Amino acid sequence: MFGIPTRGLVVVGVLATAGVMYVANGGEKLGAEGAATGGCRVTVAADVLNVRSGPADTQPIVATLPRGAVVDAEPRVENGFRLLVDGRWVKDEFVTPESVGACI
Secondary structure, eight states, X not given: OTTOOHHHHHHHHHHHHHHHHXXXXXXXXXXXXXXXXXXXXXXXXXXXXEEESSXXXXXXXXEEEETTOEEXXXXXXXXXXXXXXXXXXXXXXXXXXXXXXXXX
């Protein structure tokens, strides 16, 4: 193909795609959502943990998490509820931070 080796085109294409993905993700590794929050990750300590739309027991339950689930969270705790990176809330007393320093 125009005298250019196919293997060379594939290598250049892969490198170009990786570069575009790196730039599009703001220079962070792909899948590094936890890094964006300072690395705060929590583990569910309850048998089943209700995930709510807001930081109160009166807010609707939008999902549940099983014991042992690990989720990305924010350091923010309001009214006894911890904010998850997706904007939902869980009761802070039922989660354990993986790294206390990152979740303060």
